[in-house]
Amino acid sequence: MNKLILFFFFFTLMSGASAQFQAIENEDDVPEYKLPDPLKAFNGKNIRNTKKWESKRRPELLKFFTQNMYGEIPGTLEISSVELLEKSASALNGAAERKQVDLYFKNSGKTLHFTVLMYLPKTAGKKPIFLGYNFLGNHTITDDVNIVISSAWAPDNPSYGIINNQLTEQSRGVGSDRWPVEKIIDAGFGLATIYYGEVDPDIDDFSNGIHPLLYVDDQQQPADNEWGAITAWAWGLSRTMDYFETDDSIDESKVIVLGHSRLGKTALWAGARDQRFAAVISNNSGCGGAALSKRRFGETIWRINRSFPHWFCKNFKYYSKNEEKLPVDQHELIALIAPRPVYIASAEEDLWADPKGEFLSAMYASPVYKLYGKEGIDLTEMPALNQPIQNTVAYHIRTGKHNITDFDWDQYLKWATKYVK
Template sequence: MKLLPYSLSIFFFLFMFIGSSQTNYEESKVPAFAIPDPLLTFSGYTINSVKKWEKVRRPELLRFFENDIYGKIPKNLKIDSYTILEQDDHALNGKAKRKQVELTFKNNNKTLSYTILLYLPKNKVKAPIFLGYNFYGNHTITEDKAVLISSAWANNNKSFGIENNTLTEASRGKRTHRWAVEKILDAGYGLATIYYGEVDPDKNDFSDGIHSLLYQQGQNQPKPAEWGSIAAWSWGMARALDYFEKDADIDASKVIAFGHSRLGKTSLWAGATDKRFAGVISNNSGCGGAALSKRKFGETIAVINDRFPHWFCDNFNQYGDNEEALPVDQHQLLALIAPRPLYIASAEEDQWADPRGEFLSSHYATQVYHLYGKKGIETKEMPMLNDPIHNTVSYHIRTGKHDVTDYDWENYIKWANAFVK
């Protein structure tokens, strides 16, 4: 076989391995595609009632997302024990009750523990709560010196003073802007947060998180259809909910799953797989979260699986640069949360997460909410910036970047007051 000249070989390589996956940020370049009908079964049967949705369509969609996208949990693993590490009924200058609760799990001669930081309204019995993971430790969401620093592995971050994958006092309070703790408490809600790295460290290594407690003999990584990290983090949220059902200070029937970015993907999967969550918030969750995959806008399946191969199950790799082969899309994930309240939020500058794809996903999920007599996103016309749509399915796009802001929390609280609380 005749070899190409060196320059042509380089061009061919770039075209084959880079050019075909270049990021698209232009609506005119979004490919034509059909929206998979959430109310049409894989065998072509039309769903026209809540009963048929819950008995036929919802289970088959859930199975597909489990087998081919997020991965199945091998078996149920319950809390072995829980310990209140610290509590104070006069936290935050007397405004809140604070608890730090460690959940412990044991299996395969291994142990895993993670700590829930709870702030609860001081004078409220059975408080509804927002539950969400944080990225760099519970101590980063507050200046509160009593909040314990995790010893779990963390991604290095020079601006947070994190070196050698170790969390320290230097990062205390670095993410207070993302957690409107006082606004949440003033509205009568509690806040529960967990450092996600305690459940499963965010790296392509399945040896030191929850996965290893459920391996079969000789296994050292999940099988192709078994859980990636997003499913593991979702599992951790569900186990926190198990604890809340035992805590007399918490109304476990009104726990709202919240998440930002990869943890927004997590909150969606947690809400889809555990109907006990009273509502779900996805903040800037993008590809593999709220955004439609078939649009191939911003981050794509190929890119996310290349950069973060541990997030999804291995079966998801077959759809990289092959979104047209997917028999589902992310609006059907959102539909699995029906009829419970759902809030999808985007940011104008966060084109990587495809705000329009997140909005359209909310719209196309709405027809399942209609089965239950609920309103959602009734139009395909995106709202103006900072002009939220508040229904059982809610949406806003705000000015700014990929982040969580007070504006987001103000809207989440308003929505929760109307549709959850």
Template structure:
């Protein structure tokens, strides 16, 4: 049977298909010497080339212009927020020796034609004041975040290649399998809550023409899949994260003005996009987000636009496929995605062995977003003249409004990463009175 992802890639490239299609994936490299010469678009220039000279220019004109471009040409336009979000508490109990509260909250994302719900697993330290909360989606279900036996086992579709998943359904064997990525007790001891939900609750991560998850509920009459400029899966996951924030706003023990969007890998891309589209998030954290996230597309390094569209044709909108092997034609690059979060704090992180995600490209995006942050009155990445050379491994740059580190190791999120994010959050949230 031919590979459906390969077929989708070839169709996007305008190729004529036969039953014998078995195309090779687009070529990639991780050799800095092969990075092509490129010129980045200037976030502080309007489409007509005139300069953005004030914060008002950025806020009222340039930012909306860029946001529209990213929506139309990359992530796809998502439906507007609903007037209200229905929630239901499934469970609530004291945990960790009575020092914290754990809740499971069902959030209704859509009701028609088929109900779609997302379950939030929420941990909060016991305190007399509302607390800041990290909100992030997980890859394998809430039951994988913890070894606690009474957290509900997710029953939605999952990848078979995951340990503990049989016939695309989770088994008890998978419980706690992702706990190393979610150091719950560390966060609680630092005075933060954690809210997480399985991204497949919102939209299962496989390509079936958008017949699953939240997409069908918003299809127009006679429409079988999103239009070329309408939402792919990443935009759907971001839309779902915003509904998660809607739900947290209903929790009196959560400081809803201090909710931090966080994501790893494809969910790091999601965190950046939700941070750009939903200004309610106080801080945005991208962990190893790579192509389509923090990494500059024009570097054509590691995973490229063509390769990501080949492997995951459902992540972005159809319009994005016109830039396969054609990054120079992009009307934006990823430093401008980070700039869309300004002036709110943003942290970008890389791993030294994660060349597929292009650590240098991730760092350069943070550097080249700096002028927008400074225009808006912040210190940007800090220092008078930020260097374009990668900082030393395991030495975070985190005293500014833009944070960055590259750590030892591979594509993952670990305690070192979380320690930096907590320190960064402390600096930017603890002094606030809201």
């Protein structure tokens, strides 16, 4: 009898442990929640003008997100040197200039470098530019044989020839559907991209990437309030902006930072932290990005912290299955970008990223933009599919899945031409 009881005990235990996470995918199942007012300080005082926003509310929100979600960078680290790897004035069949530079960083006897690939229009003067990370190496964004293949760690993917965590020639151009380089150049913009794994490999291991360069004494991993991978990737975008300020071919006042999925979260955080970015684009960024956490729709804080424990700082785990205790939400992350233009995009079939929660974030961030006299989102209902709202705060939901598509890029180029270029 005891053995039978013991069997059922372990069966129940293992069944619970192996049970799949049941995501909310029906609006009727969304719990009741109350969103914090971005224009009400933590002490309850109303914020009525941009001066108070900038002196009181913005700093306290930025501090909370830093200390309790994305993590503090424990020091400063500037570019130690820049190496021009390659340059051509006849890229894309003569339509563009191509440039590849390595940015080097040194500290505590350690060195890190990452490669910035740039395509620039062959026009006079400084160029506006889109800046974003790619997932599998710079060489994957086009079939251009001149793009250097990274030696950094990459997740195995035998179908792309990625074995033993090494990128190879076989994966050249496999991500070109997400990067319409010719279209971007034709619109008068440049494109700069970086393999995010060169800044910090996307794995739960803080012994690699940029983190060890800022460890002190015998530190092995970040402190509870210190940076996870998303802040590390945001750090890399800011250091690239440092480089842009020295490059006479790039208009550093017109740099648009963008990202898809986890890199969309990164773009939002980079734009919130670094006000030098002229505009921000979040494509399907979901939980920890544009989607409201308190809705618990699709991916939740608990799920994302469990699946990707290295993305956020350890303090964020306090809010796993505890969203009601959050004194902020993601609409206030978007508000931190004000008054600079921001574009939030969703996909109809991407329920994991909570399209409605992304829309609501953009809508509830709009009052901060209105303080600056900027046009936000006045609609209280989501727009129809493939019908973009293109204001300073922009939004669209398109047909299709979790991806970045030609439709998305068509909207971003049109919007950026109006609000940045």
